[in-house]
Amino acid sequence: YLSNGAYSDLEIRCRDTSYAVHRIVLCSQVKFLENACNGAFKVCLEPVPNREAKDRIVDLSYDDPTAVRSMIQFAYTNDYSLDDDQSGKHALQHVDVYASAKYDIPSLGNLAKIKFKPILEKHWDADWVRDAVHGVYHSTYSSDRGLRDILVQAHRRRETLPHRRHG
Numbered sequence: 001y002l003s004n005g006a007y008s009d010l011e012i013r014c015r016d017t018s019y020a021v022h023r024i025v026l027c028s029q030v031k032f033l034e035n036a037c038n039g040a041f042k043v044c045l046e047p048v049p050n051r052e053a054k055d056r057i058v059d060l061s062y063d064d065p066t067a068v069r070s071m072i073q074f075a076y077t078n079d080y081s082l083d084d085d086q087s088g089k090h091a092l093q094h095v096d097v098y099a100s101a102k103y104d105i106p107s108l109g110n111l112a113k114i115k116f117k118p119i120l121e122k123h124w125d126a127d128w129v130r131d132a133v134h135g136v137y138h139s140t141y142s143s144d145r146g147l148r149d150i151l152v153q154a155h156r157r158r159e160t161l162p163h164r165r166h167g
Contacts, residue, residue, distance in 0.1 A: 025075050095139060095147060
């Protein structure tokens with residue numbers, strides 16, 4: 001039902017993409033969306049009182065589009081996949097997906113950690129690792145040790161940060 005939107009009763013927007021989803025699937029797993037649909041708070045760019053509750057539209061355009069797509073896919077399948085096969089880009093996308101677990105989806109955050117760790121360990125010397133470190137420390141709360149501990153462990157095993165290659 002996710003692929004064709006049949007019987008959908010909620011729209012999630014993220015920038016130029018719109019997802020026709022089902023409240024029973026998303027709201028039962030994502031407390032944030034349940035609250036948005038019940039009119040408990042605003043989640044759109046234009047200040048329209050109780051827009052989500054009335055129109056059943058939730059605008060997450062401030063979030064990363066890949067993370068939003070992955071969050072929705074996870075709600076339906078308990079997994080998510082990324083489009084391309086570039087390890088560096090994947091690692092950075094897993095960081096974004098992990099950050100989207102801020103919507104009170106701890107199992108999504110755990111899956112993002114599981115997917116992030118082997119990529120980081122395999123490609124520790126890659127140029128993108130510094131971007132991943134920056135992403136982790138700027139997209140999560142300081143009290144959130146999830147990806148931070150993975151970075152620290154990887155660093156301790158190698159006792160060095162990756163160097164930028166010039167050329």
